[in-house]
Amino acid sequence: MSLVLNQESTEPLGMSIFAQTILKIAMEEGDFISEQTMKELEEMVQPALLPGKYSAASPGRVEITQEQLESVKTVCDVVKGLVDAGSFISEKLGKYLGPIGTVAGVVKDIIDFFKEEEEDPVMKELGELKKQLTALSQKMTAQFDDLKSFIVEQNFYDRYTTVMSTLFMYMLDTMNERSKKSVTLFAEVYNESKPQKLVYEMLSKLEQESTNPLKWAMKGDNLQSKATFKKWKGILEGVLTEALFLEVYASGLLPDVDSYGVNKILEKIARYQELCKEWDAYYLTTPNYWPAGVEKLVNDVQENKSLDSKDDKVDAVWKGIESIHTNSKFFAICLPNAHIWRYYKQFDSQAIVSDREGFVIIVYRSTGKPVRDREWLKNYMSTEMKLTREVEGWQWNHWSIVRTHLQQNKVDKNGKFFGTFYLVVAQKKDFIAVRYSDIDGWEYGPGFFTFDSQLLAHDGLTRSFFPMFYLLGD
Known part of the structure; x- marks a missing residue:
C-alpha cells in the first residue's frame, strides 16, 4: 500500500x-x-x-x-x-x-x-x-x-x-x-x-x-x-x-x-x-483446466447422442468454454468427419482434436502471446491463399487432386511457415460450425479464419473450383 x-x-x-x-x-x-x-x-x-x-x-x-x-x-x-x-x-x-x-x-x-x-x-x-x-x-x-x-x-x-x-x-x-x-x-x-x-x-x-x-x-x-x-x-x-x-x-x-x-x-x-x-x-x-478439463468436455459432447448436428455439438462445447473462469481466448470448430480436413499443431497441447462419433471437434486455446500479427495473417490469407492451384495430369477425379493438395506433409510445411496452429477443410461454410472468443477491435477470434478461399484443381484438360476453409491461431 x-x-x-x-x-x-x-x-x-x-x-x-x-x-x-x-x-x-x-x-x-x-x-x-x-x-x-x-x-x-x-x-x-x-x-x-x-x-x-x-x-x-x-x-x-x-x-x-x-x-x-x-x-x-x-x-x-x-x-x-x-x-x-x-x-x-x-x-x-x-x-x-x-x-x-x-x-x-x-x-x-x-x-x-x-x-x-x-x-x-x-x-x-x-x-x-x-x-x-x-x-x-x-x-x-x-x-x-x-x-x-x-x-x-x-x-x-x-x-x-x-x-x-x-x-x-x-x-x-x-x-x-x-x-x-x-x-x-x-x-x-x-x-x-x-x-x-x-x-x-x-x-x-x-x-x-x-x-x-x-x-x-x-x-x-x-x-x-x-x-x-x-x-x-x-x-x-x-x-x-x-x-x-x-x-x-x-x-x-x-x-x-x-x-x-x-x-x-x-x-x-x-x-x-x-x-x-x-x-x-x-x-x-492459470489454465489448470487445460487440456484435461476441456478434453473431458469435448468427450462428453461427443458421447451425447442427443447432440446430432455440428451446431448442437459446437454450441455445447462453447457453452462449457464460456463457463471457464479465465482470460484465455478460444476457437471451437465442429464438422462431419466425412470431409477432407487436415491440421498442424506447433506443440501438442496447442489444440484439442477429437474425431469420433461421426464428427470432428477442435478446440484451440491462445497462449496470449501471438506468434503472428493478426493483421498479417488476414492480409496473407486474403492474398496468397485466396486462390491456390493443384495440377495432376490425367487425374479425372478432382477430389483426388484435393487430397493431393492436402497431403499432411504439405499442411505441415504451411503450418511451420505460419508458426502456429493451422487448420484447413475442403468444404463450404454450410458444413463447418465455428465459435470464437470476442476480442476488442478484431472480429476473427484469437487468430484468423476465412471461408472465402478456393482451390483450383486441374487435370491437364479440365478444372474445378473447391471451397476452402482456413483457420490460423495467433
Whole structure:
C-alpha cells in the first residue's frame, strides 16, 4: 500500500481515522491490504455511519423515537434483500452497520425502560425483523452444509458452524423475548466464542491452500468455472459477514462490548477481499483446466447422442468454454468427419482434436502471446491463399487432386511457415460450425479464419473450383 507518513507520527497522511484504524490493525496482523481495497471498504461501510456506543434511554423516556423506528424498518428491509439473495453480503450490509447497532440498542431500551404494548409499531417491526433473520439463517445453514464438504478440519467446521448458529439463535431470542435473561444468555455464548476469534481462525484457513474451501472446490471443477468461483466466494463472504452482523449487534446490546471487535472483523473482511482479488487473478491466468478439463468436455459432447448436428455439438462445447473462469481466448470448430480436413499443431497441447462419433471437434486455446500479427495473417490469407492451384495430369477425379493438395506433409510445411496452429477443410461454410472468443477491435477470434478461399484443381484438360476453409491461431 503506497502511503505518505507524517515524520512526527506513524499515521498515514490523507487517510480517514477509520482507514488509519483498519490499516493499523492490518500492520499488526501482517496483512497486506491495497489502497484500492481500503477505498472499497470505506465506500462499503460508510465510516460516518458506523455504530458508536449506543446511548441508552433514561428512565424518564417513555417511548421509542421515530428515528429509532425507522432504523429498525431499514434493517428489516435490508435483511429482506439478503434473504432474496440467499446470504449475508458485505456490500449490501456494510452501509447499515449503524442501524443494526441501533436495533440492538432499541432492544436493550425496551428491556430496561419500556412497557411493551402489543400494537406498538416497534414491536411489529422487531417481529418482522426476527422473521426475516430466521429465514436468512435457514439459507445460511444450507451454505454451511456446502462448506462442510470442503473444510478439511472437521473440528473447526463443527465448532465454527455450531457457535455461529447458536449465537445467531440467542440473538433472535433477544428480539423475540426482550428479557434480561435472553440478553444474559446471549452474552454468555458471545463471550465463550467471540465472532472476531472465529473470523481470525477462518482467515488463517483461507490463507493456506490445503485448508481453503474455494481452492478445493476449484480443483474439483474440471472447467475451473466462473460459477464455482462465484459460489464459494459468496459462501465465504456470507460467513464473514454474518460474524460482522453478530459483532455489531453485540456492541449495541452489551455494555462491555465496544467497536474493537467490529474494526477487527472489518479488517479481516478487507483482507478477504484482497485475497479474492489474488485468487481471481490466479484463476484468470492459470489454465489448470487445460487440456484435461476441456478434453473431458469435448468427450462428453461427443458421447451425447442427443447432440446430432455440428451446431448442437459446437454450441455445447462453447457453452462449457464460456463457463471457464479465465482470460484465455478460444476457437471451437465442429464438422462431419466425412470431409477432407487436415491440421498442424506447433506443440501438442496447442489444440484439442477429437474425431469420433461421426464428427470432428477442435478446440484451440491462445497462449496470449501471438506468434503472428493478426493483421498479417488476414492480409496473407486474403492474398496468397485466396486462390491456390493443384495440377495432376490425367487425374479425372478432382477430389483426388484435393487430397493431393492436402497431403499432411504439405499442411505441415504451411503450418511451420505460419508458426502456429493451422487448420484447413475442403468444404463450404454450410458444413463447418465455428465459435470464437470476442476480442476488442478484431472480429476473427484469437487468430484468423476465412471461408472465402478456393482451390483450383486441374487435370491437364479440365478444372474445378473447391471451397476452402482456413483457420490460423495467433
